[in-house]
Amino acid sequence: MKLSQDIVTIDGIDKEILRDLMQDARKPILEIARKIGISGAAIHQRLRKLESSGLIAGSKFVINPKKLGYATMAFIGIYLDKAMRNPEAVKQLREIPEVLECHYTTGNWSILIKILCKDNEHLMNVLNHKVQSIEGVSRTETFISLNQQIDRQISL
Amino acid sequence: MKLSQDIVTIDGIDKEILRDLMQDARKPILEIARKIGISGAAIHQRLRKLESSGLIAGSKFVINPKKLGYATMAFIGIYLDKAMRNPEAVKQLREIPEVLECHYTTGNWSILIKILCKDNEHLMNVLNHKVQSIEGVSRTETFISLNQQIDRQISL
DNA sequence: GGTGAAATTTACGGGGC
DNA sequence: GCCCCGTAAATTTCACC
Numbered sequence: 208m209k210l211s212q213d214i215v216t217i218d219g220i221d222k223e224i225l226r227d228l229m230q231d232a233r234k235p236i237l238e239i240a241r242k243i244g245i246s247g248a249a250i251h252q253r254l255r256k257l258e259s260s261g262l263i264a265g266s267k268f269v270i271n272p273k274k275l276g277y278a279t280m281a282f283i284g285i286y287l288d289k290a291m292r293n294p295e296a297v298k299q300l301r302e303i304p305e306v307l308e309c310h311y312t313t314g315n316w317s318i319l320i321k322i323l324c325k326d327n328e329h330l331m332n333v334l335n336h337k338v339q340s341i342e343g344v345s346r347t348e349t350f351i352s353l354n355q356q357i358d359r360q361i362s363l
Numbered sequence: 364m365k366l367s368q369d370i371v372t373i374d375g376i377d378k379e380i381l382r383d384l385m386q387d388a389r390k391p392i393l394e395i396a397r398k399i400g401i402s403g404a405a406i407h408q409r410l411r412k413l414e415s416s417g418l419i420a421g422s423k424f425v426i427n428p429k430k431l432g433y434a435t436m437a438f439i440g441i442y443l444d445k446a447m448r449n450p451e452a453v454k455q456l457r458e459i460p461e462v463l464e465c466h467y468t469t470g471n472w473s474i475l476i477k478i479l480c481k482d483n484e485h486l487m488n489v490l491n492h493k494v495q496s497i498e499g500v501s502r503t504e505t506f507i508s509l510n511q512q513i514d515r516q517i518s519l
Numbered sequence: 520g521g522t523g524a525a526a527t528t529t530a531c532g533g534g535g536c
Numbered sequence: 537g538c539c540c541c542g543t544a545a546a547t548t549t550c551a552c553c
Contacts, residue, residue: 215430225424232388232422235546249521251548262430266388267423268381272517274371274418282438282468282475284506297512309513312438314506319438323517350440350470356453357465361428361479391547393529405538407531522553529546536539 215262222363224250225257229360232266272323279324280352283334284316285344292343293317299341305333316348327351371418378519380406381413385516388422428479435480436508439490440472441500448499449473455497461489472504483507 217225220243227239236254240247257263272278287296293311300306300320308321320338324330330351338347373381376399383395392410396403413419428434443452449467456462456476464477476494480486486507494503 213430214432217431225426228424229426230421230423232424237546245520246522247547248523248549252520260430262427264425264427265386267386267425267516268384268388269420269423270381270385270517270519271418271420274369274416275373275517276370277517280466282466301513304518306513307515307517308511310436310438310506310508311510311512312506312508314504316506319506319508320513348470350466350468350472350475352466352468352475354467355464356467357457357462357476359463360423361426361431361433361463362460363426391529402539403530404532404540408537520553523551525548525550527546527548529544531542531544533541534539536537 213260215257215260217257217262217363220245221253221257224253225263226363228266229363232268276325277323279326279330280355281322281324281330282350282352283320283322283338284312284348284350285318285320285338286315286346287317287343288345289343296341296343300338303333303337305329305337369416371413371416373413373418373519376401377409377413380409381419382519384422385519388424432481433479435482435486436511437478437480437486438506438508439476439478439494440468440504440506441474441476441494442471442502443473443499444501445499452497452499456494459489459493461485461493 223243224239227234236250237247240250287293296318297309300309305322305324306320307323310319311317312319322330322333324333334347334349338344379399380395383390392406393403396406443449452474453465456465461478461480462476463479466475467473468475478486478489480489490503490505494500
């Protein structure tokens with residue numbers, strides 16, 4: 208088991224395996240094996256090593272939120288009164304299911320969040336009744352994503 | 364086959380299946396079946412329906428970028444000279460592998476991107492030599508993510 | 520690291536209810 | 537919409553090189 212701070216080195220075969228699975232997590236290992244030209248067992252043990260190294264964080268089904276009526280994504284920059292209140296504010300942000308990401312950031316804001324709502328009215332409700340009511344939040348700046356053109360992971 | 368604009372309605376069993384697979388795309392269907400208490404075939408045909416409805420967009424292996432030395436995430440607001448140049452600018456942003464997301468946004472900027480680099484120096488290089496050199500980009504504002512506290516999908 | 524084969528478990532599809 | 541069942545395929549582990 209590698210230590211958490213270690214950097215993992217991978218070769219071309221690892222990259223090929225990961226590229227395939229990053230695109231489709233349920234792609235059969237044997238199919239990848241046939242394509243690359245090594246045995247399924249070899250890929251299996253490479254994956255086990257990559258998992259235990261921590262490079263593979265997991266796998267996810269990806270849902271299309273629009274199909275559930277969630278069509279409004281927005282980024283919200285948050286100004287906090289005191290930097291010391293940050294952990295408590297994050298804890299409360301975590302309780303808001305519409306919040307998908309939360310970053311401590313450099314620059315104007317203390318925190319930047321990504322939020323997913325059904326529509327503008329829903330967004331307004333979340334902003335006014337949930338985000339703004341968190342203690343320490345003094346002001347917010349909202350940027351609605353009119354259209355997401357790129358969405359991908361790190362390229363190997 | 365449902366039309367693209369249709370909203371999909373799902374019941375509690377669908378939610379349970381999806382919640383499991385959103386957390387681990389390789390979780391065996393039979394395991395989910397045993398947990399829920401219905402047959403694997405039932406889950407199988409529910410998944411087929413959810414896929415053809417477009418609600419399931421796919422599946423992904425999730426990589427931990429820090430293990431490859433990518434430790435600096437940043438959001439960059441981009442001002443463009445002319446709104447008409449947007450499609451061309453996005454096309455060029457797509458060629459920059461460090462760019463993970465790209466959104467047309469309301470507010471100050473024309474575009475907001477999320478970027479992933481190894482360190483601050485790498486980020487500076489991408490900004491100065493790749494992003495800033497795109498025609499139409501007049502100014503940028505950078506917000507470095509010091510720490511990402513929340514990262515999740517829509518909750519069902 | 521890799522192979523190849525055996526054993527186990529899953530995925531998949533049809534027919535019935 | 538779900539179950540049972542048969543077939544095909546995938547996963548996983550093993551001894552061996």
